[in-house]
Amino acid sequence: MKFSLGSSLKLAFRPWVEGLENVPAEGPAILASNHLSFSDSFFLPAVLDRKVTFIAKAEYFTTPGVKGRLTAAFFKGVGQLPVDRSGARGAGEAAIKAGVEVIEEGGLFGIYPEGTRSPDGRLYRGKPGGLARVALATGAPVIPVAMIDTEKIQPPGKVLPKLMRPGIRIGKPLDFSRYRGMEGDRFILRSVTDEVMYEIMKLSGQEYVDIYATAAKRQIAEAEKAAKAQAKEQAKAESATHGKTQEKKGRRRKGDGQQDRTAA
Numbered sequence: 001m002k003f004s005l006g007s008s009l010k011l012a013f014r015p016w017v018e019g020l021e022n023v024p025a026e027g028p029a030i031l032a033s034n035h036l037s038f039s040d041s042f043f044l045p046a047v048l049d050r051k052v053t054f055i056a057k058a059e060y061f062t063t064p065g066v067k068g069r070l071t072a073a074f075f076k077g078v079g080q081l082p083v084d085r086s087g088a089r090g091a092g093e094a095a096i097k098a099g100v101e102v103i104e105e106g107g108l109f110g111i112y113p114e115g116t117r118s119p120d121g122r123l124y125r126g127k128p129g130g131l132a133r134v135a136l137a138t139g140a141p142v143i144p145v146a147m148i149d150t151e152k153i154q155p156p157g158k159v160l161p162k163l164m165r166p167g168i169r170i171g172k173p174l175d176f177s178r179y180r181g182m183e184g185d186r187f188i189l190r191s192v193t194d195e196v197m198y199e200i201m202k203l204s205g206q207e208y209v210d211i212y213a214t215a216a217k218r219q220i221a222e223a224e225k226a227a228k229a230q231a232k233e234q235a236k237a238e239s240a241t242h243g244k245t246q247e248k249k250g251r252r253r254k255g256d257g258q259q260d261r262t263a264a
Helices: 002-013 040-046 065-077 091-104 130-138 186-204 213-263
Strands: 016-018 029-033 052-057 080-083 108-111 142-148 167-170
Touching: 002 040, 029 040, 029 130, 029 186, 040 052, 040 108, 040 142, 052 091, 065 080, 091 108, 091 130, 108 130, 130 186, 142 186, 167 186
Parallel strands: 016 167, 029 108, 029 142, 052 080, 052 108
Antiparallel strands: 142 167
């Protein structure tokens, strides 16, 4: 995939990279990145010599049929790891387990602390579960990463990407080994996550919003729903007003006609 898809991406989009020397040539590390586009998981591995393992929902790997097998082969090829989201705590525990396994094997584990793509290009509050718990359970360094302009290349809902240069800024590794074994302390988890998000914010230059991206998406969806309902009500009111106006004009014309006949 690096030679085929990775080379094609670099040739077509010519991504620029800063801080490539901060990614170790060998040994475990966690790449914690902002998340602007579906293409983030392709551009970051494309510019690195090493394999980066991300997590993906298990459905991508278990869908039956020819299309399902091709999809599974593709996601395996680009370094995605299947995670079963079922169970009492869903994807959270599965993601942590997957991350620890990748780190223990000496690999690079890629994770998006926001938990989902940004709905509007801003940087949202990091979730303290996966990132911090993997870091504290393993002692692996956390490398902050900022994807630049990938949301312009492939906005949500768009299949065909726009040809333009994305950027990738890679920060210096953050050492949280002093907190190792304290992954059960929610205050430590919050502190570690916030420190990583602060570094990502400095690298990306994004506006920071201190709410979760999932909550922001919910607010945006509710606002759009309310706007549509308001527009519908307004259109209905305008239609009713127009109908009454036409009715009044009809009555006026009828009255004028009667007067003309009386005068005649």
